[in-house]
Amino acid sequence: MTMPGSDRDLVVEALRGRTVAFEALVRRHLRSAYAVALARTGSPHDAEDVCQDSFIAALERLKSLRDPDRFGPWLLEIVRNRALNLIRSRRVRDAEPIEAADGRGGGPDPGRETERAILRDDLLDALERLDETRREIALLHDVEGWRHAEIAARLGMPEGTVRYHLHEARRALRERLAVRYGREIRE
Numbered sequence: 005m006t007m008p009g010s011d012r013d014l015v016v017e018a019l020r021g022r023t024v025a026f027e028a029l030v031r032r033h034l035r036s037a038y039a040v041a042l043a044r045t046g047s048p049h050d051a052e053d054v055c056q057d058s059f060i061a062a063l064e065r066l067k068s069l070r071d072p073d074r075f076g077p078w079l080l081e082i083v084r085n086r087a088l089n090l091i092r093s094r095r096v097r098d099a100e101p102i103e104a105a106d107g108r109g110g111g112p113d114p115g116r117e118t119e120r121a122i123l124r125d126d127l128l129d130a131l132e133r134l135d136e137t138r139r140e141i142a143l144l145h146d147v148e149g150w151r152h153a154e155i156a157a158r159l160g161m162p163e164g165t166v167r168y169h170l171h172e173a174r175r176a177l178r179e180r181l182a183v184r185y186g187r188e189i190r191e
Contacts, residue, residue, distance in 0.1 A: 015072035018063075026066075030059055033076055036158065037083045039148045043140035044087035046132040054090055058083040077158055084136075130180040138173035145170050 011032070017025030037058060041051035062079050069078055131139050140159070144150040145166075152170070156163040
């Protein structure tokens with residue numbers, strides 16, 4: 005049996021105990037939840053943990069959702085809060101991983117994987133320096149492929165504001181990466 009298409013229909017069915025309905029909600033919103041979690045935490049592993057915790061919390065609190073049509077924004081708010089809680093709890097024991105320290109002592113490795121790892125680290129560092137809103141918008145648009153209107157609806161802000169934040173996020177990323185790579189990076 006196929007599941008209804010709207011979030012409202014899926015929420016109603018999930019509240020009736022149909023696990024396939026909640027699974028459909030998870031599949032529908034996982035990428036955006038992950039993008040938001042990654043934007044907040046800066047760590048793929050932490051983002052996965054935040055997503056898992058957030059979906060569990062959403063399932064447990066599904067009855068408290070006042071407007072089933074707004075499941076997506078409601079879920080993303082849970083993701084933001086869970087990510088913030090994770091960041092706060094880890095600040096006490098925040099330290100550089102041993103693997104990162106090991107890579108600094110040796111000579112340069114000409115391998116492609118090393119170059120990719122450096123680029124990934126540079127990108128994550130540049131993203132981490134953005135404010136949370138701009139980081140989230142940049143990831144949703146440029147990584148997840150969301151349109152401006154979709155992001156605006158999910159984040160509850162005007163589309164023009166989303167466009168402005170995306171423009172400023174890209175400008176800041178270009179500037180930060182240009183410092184590392186010694187040249188101007190253009191759009």
